[in-house]
Amino acid sequence: MLPVPIRRPYEIESLPQTRMSALLSILLRLGDMVVLAAAAVLAYRLRFGSLSMPIEFERAIARGLLFTMIVLGSSSCYSGWRAKHWTRHGFRLLALWVMVFVLGVLYVALLKVPGVTSRLWWAYWCFGTVVASVALRVVCRAVNRYAVSHGHDVCRAVVVGDAAAASRVAQQLRSCGAHLVELRGWFSVMPDAREAIAGVAHLGAMDTMRAYVASNGIRQVWIAPGDASAPWLTSVLGSLEHSTADIKYVPNVCEREIFNGSVELLNELPVINLRASPLNGEARVIKGVEDRVLALLILLVVGPLMALIASGVKLSSPGPVLFKQKRHGLDGKTIEVWKFRSMRLHAESHGEVTQATREDPRVTRFGRLLRRTSLDELPQFFNVLEGTMSIVGPRPHAIEHNNYYKSVVQNYMQRHRMKPGITGWAQVNGLRGETDTLEKMSRRVDYDLYYIQNWSVLFDLRIIVMTLAKGFVGAGAY
Structure with missing residues (x-):
């Protein structure tokens, strides 16, 4: 880091x-x-x-x-x-x-x-x-x-640690951020802890934290190990592996010298970001404006082409023009992603989604052309206008694939710290199409996480230019 x-x-x-x-x-x-x-x-x-x-x-x-x-x-x-x-x-x-x-x-x-x-x-x-x-x-x-x-866009947070350190974090948050952070309570690192913190609810032991964070929309987790070493830190990070919440670490006295200048300050309290993205606050607003302006301009240009494609899809095989699929979006929330239908209507086994393969018999002749040129993705610009997707970001995978890969690929769900994109850093680097091995998926995740950690408007524009130059057609598009 x-x-x-x-x-x-x-x-x-x-x-x-x-x-x-x-x-x-x-x-x-x-x-x-x-x-x-x-x-x-x-x-x-x-x-x-x-x-x-x-x-x-x-x-x-x-x-x-x-x-x-x-x-x-x-x-x-x-x-x-x-x-x-x-x-x-x-x-x-x-x-x-x-x-x-x-x-x-x-x-x-x-x-x-x-x-x-x-x-x-x-x-x-x-x-x-x-x-x-x-x-x-x-x-x-x-x-x-x-x-x-009035409850608009409130940041919910929890603290995990021993009572003394958690109390210190809670006090600092109340002193300068009471109107910015809704501190829901604290989790104790010891299962039998009974200490009380004034004004802060005790939410239970550490092993119940993961479920609470996932079900209550927690956006920040503050880790406060106290003045002793914290062998439980690995357990905390492991339990939050699939969470998109920011993780803040408050070092103890000895650790401050180790981290030296890598800390922020909350009043006089040193804080280390164990997990954070540059796409917060103003940056998120800027990217949202960038997405909608570019999406609107692109749709004005490709509108006639989309009308022709819709006619081609309708004539190529029976069924709807658009294919809609549930995917995970920002913070792992379920969204509906749109594409031009490129396959014949077929039924999948419950809980399974079969990735398209080369020479897949389900793909229509017209659909094969759409997939090779990525023109089937054009309706996703409406997803961008809707605010569920970005033009540039990690590509959304089927929910069934997410449920499988999150348990076998490290940091897989961290891709959802950003809205999914129509194109991405992984795609312009050749990582498109079927991910039939764990190595391919791991490489894609590595590229996605690199993009999230290094986001900038110029980086987005670079990826868009690379997509225009080589991203629409490639060996992985089928």
Whole structure:
């Protein structure tokens, strides 16, 4: 596992960023730009009594927007705005805005830019920007608290460990994340533990945790081993092998020196991510927007082709145009994936799904063409618009296959920490079609997990380009 850079306490990186808070963070980024420009226009109106602004002032605003993207965009001000103790974040925000305006003034002074030397205009602009930016965050905090308090997109968490360490984690979560995390309770590592933690329900022994996490939508598991060694850690990780919950590890005093800079901080509590994905919070919103915009554009282009394919499917053999199959989606939830039907209607034995093989007699002649060119996958762009799939991600397997492979391929179910995709990193690297050996499936899982851990918009675009170049037709497509 790659080391995680150490974080400042006020960033609260270990607390979850829900879809609501991620959207608000993106709106804050856009809002700061709007606030800066609007404050400049209002300052000019107050200083000069007019809204007709000379080009020199417009250029000063454009430079201010650029400095804002650089200074605020590279800081933590878009991750700490939800903190319970907001004073430190507020002072940091003030310092960042002052830096933006100092850069603007220095640019004008050093390059002797004419026409924008009004000190009163600069003062009005800076003051208005800071006030409006703070007000914007107050509103966002209120909206986020209201949404979470009404049960929208709440992160449910549990703690597992000894009583003292679990109590310490619970206290820190309550002190800075009570409105962000719904702490359901704690599991004791000793079967006969009877210690009580004030305000935190005892959910039972460790051996009952797996079932509870799976049935109660738990998104975070906090492991707190205490000051003694934790031989039970392997058991905890093993019990969560098929869970998509994030796992946070709170090291004991001795272990802090071992992990050194690979920890985050929750207030003053060091936390190590044993399992996490870059696709959280804002990143998940960005990928969702990316998916829907691209899917809509692609459907507008391929719409006529899809109509022709639908006619071909209908004429090739009796039966519906679309084939619908239950698959596991994000967090292992059941979704319905759509394809153009490429096989003749047939019945499978209950609980079995037979993978298509080369020269499979069930595949129609027209269906064989669709499968070789992957055109049978086109209806899945509607799945993307629906929000159950992504354009790029781990390919969804049949539920029956998941139930089999999760017990024989290590970390198999971790593929479901991300929405399934129409194409993926495994597919553009030649891992398509039938997985008739465990080695093939293991390699596919390795590629999928690499993609999940290294996701970025550029990585998605790279995979899309590779798919266009070589992904539609290949030896594994049949």
